[in-house]
Amino acid sequence: MTMITAKWSIEEYHRMIEAGILSDRKVELLQGEIIEMSPEGEPHAYCSHEAANYLIKLLGDLATIRQAKPITLPNESEPEPDIAIVQNLGREYLLHHPYPENIFWVIEYANSSLEKDLETKSKIYAQAGILEYWVVNLRKFNLVVFRDILDGEYATKQTFTTGIIQPVAFPDIAVEVEKIINK
Template identity: 80%
Template structure:
């Protein structure tokens, strides 16, 4: 007997949120499926918070840093990345979460969610056209950088433990890898 999973649209998901159905659950919408989010341990909370503050100072007025807030993607997904570096659209975000075209790149911090972040979310972000995706592996303390979308997937994957990296959206800025992984 095969199992058929009910798929939800972003509109249906928002109606469930508005009705309070999901208020006691920490979930996100991934390709039409409502998925439980892993709880945030101390290393996760500390590292993502410190990195967000570092990026906010580094990028200043050029981008907005959103911490664990939803982004709305065209593939019936509304994930809540640990950090989303987005366009500064001000009050426009009162009407909608950032769309793919508003996002410079996203960062996920992963411990127990590593497989989901490296596999499922990398495909979702690539399909949505997000040009760059970073995953911080909290177990091994390294940064995995996904770039170069080809046929709906990232064609390049680079692992860094130190040095600097220039985000595709801001090639004139050097980001210190150790300040992102908070070694």
């Protein structure tokens, strides 16, 4: 017997949220499936918070830094990345979460969710057209940077423990790897 998983649209997912069905659960929508999110441990909470504060100061008015807030993607996904660097659209975000065209890059901090973030989410973000995706591996305290979308996947994957990265969206900005990892 083949088991078929029920898929949910973003609209159906939003209706569940509005009806309070998911209010007691920490979940996100990934490719039409409602997925439980791992709880944040202390290193995850500390490192992502410190990195967000650093990016707020570094980028100033160039972008808005959203922490653990949904983004809406066309592949029936509404993940909640730890950090999303998005366009400053102000009150427009009262009407919708950031769409791919509003997103400069996203960052996930991962320990127990490492495989999901490196494999599943990298494909979801690439398919949605997000030009850059960073994963902080909290097991090894390194930064994995995905870039260069080719056939719905990132063609370039680099790992850093130190140094400087210039984000694709802001090539004149120097991001210190150590400030993102916060080891």
